[in-house]
Amino acid sequence: MARDVTVADIAREAGVSMMTVSRVINHKGDVSAATRQRVQEIIDRLNYRPSGIARSLATQHTGTLGLVIPDISNPFFADVARGAEHIAYAEGYSIFLCNTEEDPQRELAVVQSLEEKRVDGVVLISRLQPPQIYDVLKHLPAAVLINQRLDRKNGSTTVGTVRLDDAAGGQLATQHLLDRGHRAIGLLAGPATSFSGQARSNGYQQALLAASLSPNPTWKSHCPPTVEGGQVAARALLLAQPQLTALFCFNDLVAVGALQACAELGRRVPEDLAVVGYDDVPLAALVTPALTTCHAPRYELGAEAVRLLLEQIRNDAKVGTEIVLQVQLVVRASAP
Amino acid sequence: MARDVTVADIAREAGVSMMTVSRVINHKGDVSAATRQRVQEIIDRLNYRPSGIARSLATQHTGTLGLVIPDISNPFFADVARGAEHIAYAEGYSIFLCNTEEDPQRELAVVQSLEEKRVDGVVLISRLQPPQIYDVLKHLPAAVLINQRLDRKNGSTTVGTVRLDDAAGGQLATQHLLDRGHRAIGLLAGPATSFSGQARSNGYQQALLAASLSPNPTWKSHCPPTVEGGQVAARALLLAQPQLTALFCFNDLVAVGALQACAELGRRVPEDLAVVGYDDVPLAALVTPALTTCHAPRYELGAEAVRLLLEQIRNDAKVGTEIVLQVQLVVRASAP
DNA sequence: CTGTTAGCGCGTTCAT
DNA sequence: ATGAACGCGCTAACAG
Numbered sequence A, B: 001m002a003r004d005v006t007v008a009d010i011a012r013e014a015g016v017s018m019m020t021v022s023r024v025i026n027h028k029g030d031v032s033a034a035t036r037q038r039v040q041e042i043i044d045r046l047n048y049r050p051s052g053i054a055r056s057l058a059t060q061h062t063g064t065l066g067l068v069i070p071d072i073s074n075p076f077f078a079d080v081a082r083g084a085e086h087i088a089y090a091e092g093y094s095i096f097l098c099n100t101e102e103d104p105q106r107e108l109a110v111v112q113s114l115e116e117k118r119v120d121g122v123v124l125i126s127r128l129q130p131p132q133i134y135d136v137l138k139h140l141p142a143a144v145l146i147n148q149r150l151d152r153k154n155g156s157t158t159v160g161t162v163r164l165d166d167a168a169g170g171q172l173a174t175q176h177l178l179d180r181g182h183r184a185i186g187l188l189a190g191p192a193t194s195f196s197g198q199a200r201s202n203g204y205q206q207a208l209l210a211a212s213l214s215p216n217p218t219w220k221s222h223c224p225p226t227v228e229g230g231q232v233a234a235r236a237l238l239l240a241q242p243q244l245t246a247l248f249c250f251n252d253l254v255a256v257g258a259l260q261a262c263a264e265l266g267r268r269v270p271e272d273l274a275v276v277g278y279d280d281v282p283l284a285a286l287v288t289p290a291l292t293t294c295h296a297p298r299y300e301l302g303a304e305a306v307r308l309l310l311e312q313i314r315n316d317a318k319v320g321t322e323i324v325l326q327v328q329l330v331v332r333a334s335a336p
Numbered sequence C: 001c002t003g004t005t006a007g008c009g010c011g012t013t014c015a016t
Numbered sequence D: 001a002t003g004a005a006c007g008c009g010c011t012a013a014c015a016g
Helices: A007-014 A018-026 A033-045 A052-059 A075-090 A104-116 A130-139 A166-179 A195-210 A227-240 A252-265 A282-286 A298-315 B007-014 B018-026 B033-045 B052-059 B075-090 B104-116 B130-139 B166-179 B195-210 B227-240 B252-265 B298-315
Strands: A064-069 A094-099 A121-124 A143-146 A160-164 A185-188 A246-249 A274-276 A293-295 A322-325 A328-330 B064-069 B094-099 B121-124 B143-146 B160-164 B185-188 B246-249 B274-276 B293-295 B322-325 B328-330
Touching (some): A007 A018, A007 A033, A018 A033, A052 B052, A064 A075, A064 A104, A064 A298, A075 A094, A075 A298, A094 A104, A094 B075, A104 A121, A121 A298, A143 A298, A160 A166, A160 A298, A166 A195, A166 A246, A166 A274, A166 A328, A185 A195, A185 A252, A227 A246, A227 A252, A246 A252, A252 A274, A252 A282, A298 A322, B007 B033, B018 B033, B064 B075, B064 B104, B064 B298, B075 B094, B075 B298, B094 B104, B104 B121, B104 B130, B143 B298, B160 B166, B160 B298, B166 B185, B166 B195, B166 B246, B166 B274, B166 B293, B166 B328, B185 B227, B185 B252, B227 B246, B227 B252, B298 B322
Parallel strands (some): A064 A094, A064 A121, A121 A143, A143 A160, A185 A246, A246 A274, B064 B094, B064 B121, B121 B143, B143 B160, B160 B322
Antiparallel strands (some): A094 B094, A293 A328, B293 B328
């Protein structure tokens, strides 16, 4: 590789100082139209690209953000990433993509590497537990958490949060089933450690209580948030509790698993069992029967997170804003 | 923000020179065990993070790569990204994620921003046409293209390429249908400009010719690579050519669209019409009937691309290696 | 409107 | 085994 062209080269060629070249590049300060044009021509001719590295060292900010997510091939996170990238790009920032692969050790490692890259801020979908997560956040220049509640007492109250209103979502889904006359509604609650799962369960319970029904603990089962996890858990639950007429599932993948379990068990959907999912991933509309589900604004989750993060960065101050996005019920064939 | 801790701070605190600190950090050169430990303790205590920015400026390489793809929320590209990120992380590199949103102008813009970030290399799934793409590649320090053929005469022969053997895939899929006795096999060929689409079409034709059948041009139709595109094109093709007994589709989304068209038209799959897809995205196994399809090693596509890119970077030389990955037929219910 | 000076934080000489 | 001086490419803060 031939040496990169530098400001010095441009300055020499144009017969001006480096400072003038810098001003032209950054559209800052006053430069006479004549010299501006002359310098610009040389920049174009030599295909000069200012070094972001050198600039970052001088200015103490990099114009880069970190995005830490468990797995980019999960369509939920992929949409979050798209929203984040879109806003970042529009605002002149670049994004480091970091998959943690659900491994806390790896999460710690990628955050450290982001610190060394001197990112201006980080959007996190973290799998770390409360003691560790606060330690991580403390060292970050700016950070926004997605779908995670923060303990306002114990830890930092100065970190932004963007999350779904999962309690409302759980209530919405359950209410829909109640409205259709269902009284024996099972719950596939997802991972026990999931914040979202807990909130959705709460919404489910509140809807039942509001209808003067008492939640039956034997109708609830935790499961991995996957098709297979849903299939196994649904099969077990339906065999143990044959009186159930409806199932509210942690997410669409679990719901698809439930659909498969029903096929195995010879239970027709929605005639014998109504099924409601969550997230409204593209898959939900394409399985048979198509899933009734709660639409989660995934793109907006990422977009809002970056907007909030940039606000922190520009004010040079962490803010504890909490943004809550609403979900929307989408009625399809699995629970008409 | 308090000022970052620097080597100078560590050096002062430890009563040694910055050079010694640097040696400890980089595990380079000889440092006595005693001072090494003392320095390391101070580094840990002060939570020192060496500035990658300053280091990059001094060493002239950044340990970062660019990944330019049309859309991260497309499951195909998401898997490619996962493979790329995984290998990059394992080799100590970070990845800038750049969505072009299928917009050539935006692709040019993100590549320019990657140049300014001084990435060590770029993996590209490009939508640029031959004159422009060569110009872009010329200015990149190292680059690998995914699923794109390069003109070895006209342009750079020094850029790596990783692609699927789509001709073989097209042949495989078509041969499967021929083996099952189908003679009237339609083709939903995807976008006319797609390299992959062209190769798959070629494979389809070769399989027919090898069976002494002449491809019927009225049995072939181009379409957008989406569910909706497939549905519209399949409906039209099946109405115009009712004698077709099988359909080979550009990808799984198009195949799902074909499934929907069949449902509309009252044609049973696979009894009245066999359907074969391509890619084997997770969706393929979950629709009804489950899709017979060609499994594309998407993760490997991204992983191999980064491996090849790092080879270029480490040899400080572009290499024109072309890696071809095989696809595999997965037989399911839509074409048993 | 333009130029000069002095770092940003680190690694790479070369000495010692 | 350790240190001093210089430079990576750019910009902030002052001059003029």
